[in-house]
Amino acid sequence: MDHPCAAPVAFHSFEPFYAANTQTRPDVMIVDLETLGQDGHLSRLAAAQPQALLMAVSAKGSLSRSLSAMEAGAHDVISIPADPVVVAEKIDRFLLQNSRAPRGQGGAARAGAAERAKPESATPYTFEGFVGGSARMRDIYDQIRRIAPSTAPVFVTGESGSGKELCAAAIHARSPRKDSAFVAINCAAIPAELMESEIFGHVRGAFTGAGEDRPGAAELADKGTLFLDEIGEMDIALQSKLLRFVQTGMIQRVGDTRQRPVDVRILCATNRDPHEEIARGRFREDLYYRLHVLPIRLPALRDRREDILPLAQTFLTRYAEQEGRKFTRLDPAAEESLLTYDWPGNVRQLENAMRQAVVLHDGELLRAQMLPGFLRGEGSAIGSPITSRDLAPVPARGRVREIEPLWAQEKRIIEQALAAFDGNIAKAAAALEISPSTIYRKRQSWSGRPEEVSGATFTSFAG
Numbered sequence: 001m002d003h004p005c006a007a008p009v010a011f012h013s014f015e016p017f018y019a020a021n022t023q024t025r026p027d028v029m030i031v032d033l034e035t036l037g038q039d040g041h042l043s044r045l046a047a048a049q050p051q052a053l054l055m056a057v058s059a060k061g062s063l064s065r066s067l068s069a070m071e072a073g074a075h076d077v078i079s080i081p082a083d084p085v086v087v088a089e090k091i092d093r094f095l096l097q098n099s100r101a102p103r104g105q106g107g108a109a110r111a112g113a114a115e116r117a118k119p120e121s122a123t124p125y126t127f128e129g130f131v132g133g134s135a136r137m138r139d140i141y142d143q144i145r146r147i148a149p150s151t152a153p154v155f156v157t158g159e160s161g162s163g164k165e166l167c168a169a170a171i172h173a174r175s176p177r178k179d180s181a182f183v184a185i186n187c188a189a190i191p192a193e194l195m196e197s198e199i200f201g202h203v204r205g206a207f208t209g210a211g212e213d214r215p216g217a218a219e220l221a222d223k224g225t226l227f228l229d230e231i232g233e234m235d236i237a238l239q240s241k242l243l244r245f246v247q248t249g250m251i252q253r254v255g256d257t258r259q260r261p262v263d264v265r266i267l268c269a270t271n272r273d274p275h276e277e278i279a280r281g282r283f284r285e286d287l288y289y290r291l292h293v294l295p296i297r298l299p300a301l302r303d304r305r306e307d308i309l310p311l312a313q314t315f316l317t318r319y320a321e322q323e324g325r326k327f328t329r330l331d332p333a334a335e336e337s338l339l340t341y342d343w344p345g346n347v348r349q350l351e352n353a354m355r356q357a358v359v360l361h362d363g364e365l366l367r368a369q370m371l372p373g374f375l376r377g378e379g380s381a382i383g384s385p386i387t388s389r390d391l392a393p394v395p396a397r398g399r400v401r402e403i404e405p406l407w408a409q410e411k412r413i414i415e416q417a418l419a420a421f422d423g424n425i426a427k428a429a430a431a432l433e434i435s436p437s438t439i440y441r442k443r444q445s446w447s448g449r450p451e452e453v454s455g456a457t458f459t460s461f462a463g
C-alpha cells in the first residue's frame with residue numbers, strides 16, 4: 001500500500017523529538033526503548049499524538065519491558081534487528097485501519113487510538129456528555145449501553161470527580177425511562193434528620209416547618225431514575241427504610257400513614273470503599289447487595305492519560321465561549337503540564353483548572369504559565385481543587401477597622417465555595433475540608449431560620 005508520506009525525521013534525544021512532534025501530526029513514531037523509550041516518555045508521546053502509530057523497538061527483547069512499554073502506550077514492540085518487510089506491513093495495517101475507521105470510531109491496534117485519528121480541528125470522542133476515547137472509557141460506554149435498558153439497580157464507584165453523576169445521567173438518557181425525570185440527590189449534603197423527607201417526602205405538620213404536603217425525590221422520579229449520590233453517607237437508620245423501599249417499591253411520606261407505589265430505577269454512587277463501610281458497620285450489607293446488582297467502576301483520570309488533552313481542549317473551548325475569551329488551543333508546554341500531573345481531583349479538577357485559566361487570562365494560545373500554580377509545582381492541590389486558602393482574600397495590612405467579623409468571613413468563604421461548585425454542598429464542604437452539615441448549620445445561623453436546602457442538593461431534569 002502506498003502512502004503519501006513526509007520524509008522521516010530522526011532524533012537522538014527525547015526533548016527535541018517531543019517538541020518537534022508537538023508541532024506536527026506524525027502518522028508513525030518509532031522509538032528505541034533502550035535510548036529514548038522510558039515509560040514516561042512513551043505515555044507523553046501516546047497522549048500528545050493519539051492518532052499516530054507508536055512503535056517501540058528493542059535490541060534486548062525483555063518481555064516485562066515490552067509489556068510495560070505497551071501499558072505506557074506503545075502499540076507494538078519489535079525486536080531489532082527486524083525484518084523491514086514485517087515492519088512495513090505492521091505500519092500499513094495500522095494506517096489502513098485508521099483510514100477506514102470513521103472519525104470518532106474504533107479500529108486501531110491500541111484501543112482508543114483510532115477514534116482519535118483526526119486532524120487537529122476534529123472534535124474529540126464523546127458519549128452522552130462524556131469526553132474521551134481511551135480504551136478504559138470506551139469500556140465504560142459499552143457497559144452503559146448494555147445496562148441502560150435494564151431496570152436493575154446500578155452501583156457506580158470511582159474517585160471524586162471521575163464522572164459518577166455523569167455516568168448515572170448517561171444510563172438514564174440511554175434507558176427506556178429517558179422521557180421521565182432523572183432526580184439526583186446527594187446523601188452527604190443533607191442533614192440526617194431531613195434526609196428521609198428529602199427522599200420520601202412529608203405531609204403537612206409532619207415536623208416543625210412542614211407547612212404543606214411535599215413529594216420526595218423518589219416520587220418526583222416516578223417512572224424515571226433516582227440517583228442517590230454518596231450513598232455511603234446515608235444515615236444507617238434511613239438505610240433500613242431505603243431497603244424496604246427497594247424491596248417493596250412502596251414509599252411512605254414522613255408523617256403519613258398511607259403507602260404509595262413508586263416506579264423508579266435506582267442508581268447510586270460512592271467514592272468510598274463499600275466493603276470497608278460494611279465492615280465498619282456504616283453500610284447495611286443487605287442494602288448493599290440489593291443495590292450492587294450492576295457495578296460500574298470509573299477509572300481515575302491519571303489511569304487514562306490520553307483523555308487529558310481532549311478534555312482540556314473541550315473545557316478550554318467551552319469556557320472561552322462562556323467567558324468571551326479568544327482561547328482556541330493550548331501551547332505544547334501547557335499540554336505537557338497537564339499530561340504529567342496526577343489529577344487527584346480527576347476531571348472536575350481539570351475542568352476547574354481550565355476554567356480558572358480562562359477566566360484569569362486571555363489570548364489565542366493558553367500558555368503553561370496561565371495554568372493554576374499547582375500545575376507548575378507551586379503549592380498543592382492534592383485532593384481538593386479549590387481550598388479555603390485559594391478563596392479567602394488576603395486582608396490588607398494595618399487596616400484594622402476593615403477587619404470583618406469572623407462569621408462574615410466564614411459566610412463569604414462558604415458562599416464562594418458553594419458558587420464554585422454550583423451550589424453542591426457536599427463538594428463545597430470537601431473543598432473546604434469541613435463536613436456538609438457544618439455548612440448547613442452555618443447557613444441556618446446566618447439566616448436565623450431553617451434554610452431550604454433542596455435547591456442546593458437536588459438536580460432534576462426530564463428526558
Ligand SMILES: Nc1ncnc2c1ncn2[C@@H]1O[C@H](COP(=O)(O)OP(=O)(O)OP(=O)(O)O)[C@@H](O)[C@H]1O
Pocket residue numbers: 129130131132158159160161162163164165166167229269270271311347348351427
Ligand atoms: N469524561 C468526562 N467528560 C466530560 N466531563 C466530565 C467527564 N467526567 C467528569 N466530567 C465533568 O467533571 C465534573 C465532575 O463530574 P461528576 O460530578 O460526574 O463526578 P463525580 O464522580 O460524581 O464526583 P463526586 O464523587 O465528587 O460526586 C462534572 O462537571 C462533569 O460534567
